[in-house]
Amino acid sequence: MPALEVLVVGGGVIGAATAYALARRGRRVLLLEQFTIGHARGSSHGLSRSISSVHSRLHHMRLVAAARQAWRRLEDDSGQRLLIKTGVLDIGHADSPAIQASIAHLGAVDEEVEILGLYELRARFPQLALTDKTIAIYQPEGGILPASRCVATLVEQARRYGAKVAVGVRVSRIKPEGSGVRVDADGTVYWAQRAVIAAGSYSSVLLQHLDVAVDLSTTCEQVAFFSPRHRVLSKLGYLPVVRDYGHHPGDHLLVCYPDLGEGIKVERHGAGIPVADPYEPPPIPDPAENERIAQRLAQTMPGFANQVLYAETCRFTHTPDGDFVIDTHPEYNQILIAIPGSSCGFSVAPIVGEILSDLAMHGTTSYDIAPFRLARLHRIG
Incomplete structure (x- = not known):
């Protein structure tokens, strides 16, 4: 060579x-x-990752906007469809720091974004449980990448x-x-x-x-796939990627994906367990975490899912x-x-x-x- x-x-x-x-x-x-x-x-x-320019950090929003164009160049080069447009909906309490920081940065990226009030949310996304304190940011061009x-x-x-x-x-x-x-x-x-x-x-x-010591930490995160009760409302075109920041202190970000044929994918973002040795084999998914995910999903979309079909794990690597x-x-x-x-x-x-x-x-x-x-x-x- x-x-x-x-x-x-x-x-x-x-x-x-x-x-x-x-x-x-x-x-x-x-x-x-x-x-x-x-x-x-x-x-x-895995099956999917979300892509959205809405983010609480401005430099991330700009990077994702540039990345979207890079994904499209790869699609043109390969002939593969990789960007699946579903829309991405961020919801949470009106005082959520993440939501408010994202709203503050929306004007910095030249992409279509909507701030939705309670009435319009109920009309467009009847799957969701909402309160009079719920606020939402909707990016129509957001979507899914088949990982x-x-x-x-x-x-x-x-x-x-x-x-x-x-x-x-x-x-x-x-x-x-x-x-x-x-x-x-x-x-x-x-x-x-x-x-x-x-x-x-x-x-x-x-x-x-x-001689570079960076305090990295690793967690094993779990995602669960649920059988949807509302099969039409769970599909592309009806359900966007939903990112629910919650209404209570300590709520984990819940991320829910539309059904791509293997059930509704749901995760409690950042709720993983520490990984001491990266060479350890991935653990068997924990049924207790499946139940926690199901309970959190029921708060966001009551009665929307039936039983867990299966679960899988992946790793998050964290800088300080x-x-x-x-x-x-x-x-x-x-x-x-x-x-x-x-x-x-x-x-x-x-x-x-x-x-x-x-x-x-x-x-x-x-x-x-x-x-x-x-x-x-x-x-x-």
């Missing part, structure tokens, strides 16, 4: 998007994945443009060597001009060898301030680090891939990544 220009560690959505962006620009790229593409031990598998299919498409397109992909290869160490990088993986040594760490919950294992890391290593600019987190991290993957491609090729990017710089978090050992 000719000398590599960029080696990407991690075959989840961020690593796949980075390999695709680089290969499309004609770079010699190798993508290493320690399990298989689409495995269930990370954050990039596993998105990752598979990114990898297929990266290969089409010449990227090499190796699965079942676990990286044990990344080390700067001169102006390049040495990567040790399962007894093989790889050499590249640049390396991108996009390893999700496994990032902390690799970063500790690079809950924001992304997209940056070069503080001492070795040939090593790039991407920790997009697992809240809206999936939805912005193709634009993050383009940013990382810019940084790998030119050392800079036209996108404003100041909010995502490592300096706000890292401690040099």
Whole structure:
């Protein structure tokens, strides 16, 4: 193999998007994945992820708006339909900090958004339980990304443009060597001009060898799929993605997806259990959490769902301030680090891939990544 220009560690959505962006620009790229593409031990598998420009952080809203265009470019390039338009409805108490922060930023992104009052909410979405204190933000262009299919498409397109992909290869160490990088993986040594760490919950294992101590934490989150009682009102065109911030202190964000053929997908966002060792196999879904999800769903849409069909888990990777890391290593600019987190991290993957491609090729990017710089978090050992 000719000398590599960029080696990407991690075959989840961020690593796949980075390999695709680089290969499309004609770079010699190798993508290493320690399990298989689409495995269930990370954050990039499953039926669906939501995408919406409505967010309590302005820089996230701008990044998602740019990512939507990047997803469309991928659709045009691959011939695959990946953006499924459902609309996204954010609801909650009128005094909800997240809702109010999102409303404050709406004018900064040039996308159609509606603020809905109680009367219009009841008329358009009869599934919902509402109070006179409920307020809502509706983004008609929001929707769903089919997660596993998105990752598979990114990898297929990266290969089409010449990227090499190796699965079942676990990286044990990344080390700067001169102006390049040495990567040790399962007894093989790889050499590249640049390396991108996009390893999700496994990032902390690799970063500790690079004298970068970021206080990452990982949780195992659970989603449940319910059989809908109202089959028509649960389908695309009737039910948007609903994000309910609740009406009481301590309420977890409830995210509910329309039925794509496997039931209504529901999760209590951020209610997961800590993961001490990322290499531990995923736990069996907890029936008690299914019940908690069902109870919370009943508060949002009473009588809407029958029984749990099945449940599955995924991982969220958290930085101390809950924001992304997209940056070069503080001492070795040939090593790039991407920790997009697992809240809206999936939805912005193709634009993050383009940013990382810019940084790998030119050392800079036209996108404003100041909010995502490592300096706000890292401690040099």
